[in-house]
Amino acid sequence: MPGRSVLVVGGSRGIGLEVARQMAESGDRVAVTYRSGEPIVGLFSVKCDVTVPEDVERAFAAVEAEQGPADVVIINAGVTEDCLLLRMAEEDWAATIETNLTGAYRCAKRAVRGMIRARRGGRLVFISSAVAMLGEAGQSNYAASKSGLIGFARSLAREYGSRGITSNVIAPGLTETGMTAVLDQERLDHIIAQVPLGRIAQRWEIASAVRFVASNDAGYITGAVIPVDGGVAMGH
Numbered sequence: 001m002p003g004r005s006v007l008v009v010g011g012s013r014g015i016g017l018e019v020a021r022q023m024a025e026s027g028d029r030v031a032v033t034y035r036s037g038e039p040i041v042g043l044f045s046v047k048c049d050v051t052v053p054e055d056v057e058r059a060f061a062a063v064e065a066e067q068g069p070a071d072v073v074i075i076n077a078g079v080t081e082d083c084l085l086l087r088m089a090e091e092d093w094a095a096t097i098e099t100n101l102t103g104a105y106r107c108a109k110r111a112v113r114g115m116i117r118a119r120r121g122g123r124l125v126f127i128s129s130a131v132a133m134l135g136e137a138g139q140s141n142y143a144a145s146k147s148g149l150i151g152f153a154r155s156l157a158r159e160y161g162s163r164g165i166t167s168n169v170i171a172p173g174l175t176e177t178g179m180t181a182v183l184d185q186e187r188l189d190h191i192i193a194q195v196p197l198g199r200i201a202q203r204w205e206i207a208s209a210v211r212f213v214a215s216n217d218a219g220y221i222t223g224a225v226i227p228v229d230g231g232v233a234m235g236h
Contacts, residue, residue, distance in 0.1 A: 006030045006214070007063050007070040009050065009107050010077030012040055014177040015127065018203035019074055019210045026211065029067040033059050033077070050077045050103030060110045069118040072214045073111040075104045076127040078145075082138045093141045100145035104152065108167075112160060121164025123214045126153045127206075130173040130229040133236035146171075150225055157223035166222035168213045173229025175201040196231035 011020040011032030020043055024030040031044040039045035044066050048059035063070055079099045081092035108124055115122035131139055132146035149169060156167040174180060174191050180200060183191075192199060209228045212218055227233055 004028045004071040005063070005067045005069060006072040006074070007060070007111070008032045008074045008076060009048070009059075009103075010035075010075070010127075011043070012037060012045070015172065015175060015203050015206050016074070016076040018207040019076070022204070022207045022211050023072075023214070028072070031063045031067060031070075035077070050106060051098050053106055056103075056106045056110055060114065064114065069114040070111055070122070071115070071118070071120065072123040072125070073107065074125045074127065074210060074214065075107050077103055077107075078127070080139065080142050082142070084138050085140050088141065096141040097145050097148075100142070101148040101152070104149055108152070108156060112156070112165065115165050116160075116163055122166075123218075124153065124156060124165065124167040125210055125214055126167075126169045127210070128169045128171045128225070130171050130227060130233040132171060133227075133233040154223045161222055166213075166218070168218075168221060168223070169225045170206065170209050170213065171225055171227045171229065171233065172206045173201055173227070173232045175203060175206055177203060194232055195229070196234070199230065201228060201230060 006023050006028045008016050008020040010016045012034035020030050020032045032040055033046050033048035035049050046059040046062045048055045050056060077099060079096060081096050083092055104126060126149045128149045129146040131143045132150060135143050153167045153169045206228050209226055213221060
């Protein structure tokens with residue numbers, strides 16, 4: 001499926017940027033959204049805050065004007081506001097749910113609208129987390145938002161499968177990104193000790209899984225949750 005129109009929501013750094021670069025290298029026309037910072041050199045970049053409905057509409061319209069309706073939409077935008085429950089402010093809960101889950105709803109709704117109009121099917125890929133299955137102390141808001149993506153994606157798989165639109169979830173474990181770079185060695189060693197493969201993931205490993213479920217080879221896979229976590233959440 002060369003030359004498809006691909007949009008990576010939250011594609012300016014980390015896993016999202018690696019996904020965008022891999023898909024561009026495979027011949028797709030790739031756009032990314034970013035909330036802050038500068039546009040990404042070599043990729044069509046659109047500023048978008050997924051908590052603002054008007055931003056989402058503008059971003060999709062800009063992508064459609066540049067490279068046609070999105071055939072593949074990878075929803076990766078996310079934030080963390082870590083805190084133990086009894087210390088968690090309502091604002092921290094609301095901000096996490098608003099970006100990670102409600103933002104995904106806004107993007108998926110707009111994506112499906114374009115895919116149905118184009119009448120050539122499509123791929124929705126949501127980036128969740130191993131934390132969605134395991135839970136994590138201090139991340140109840142994040143885990144709830146990432147768990148919500150699973151039920152959301154599976155519901156869309158049932159709603160739009162007849163239209164040729166697949167909806168799948170990638171659930172990474174701890175991955176080498178800017179987020180992990182701030183962890184102290186003791187915390188990192190503790191996390192790695194729980195991973196059967198004994199290491200954290202590289203960004204390209206997550207991106208490769210995303211690229212597969214977005215490909216023609218995965219045309220009969222929908223409603224799946226694919227862990228890329230070194231075995232840490234096996235059995236869930």
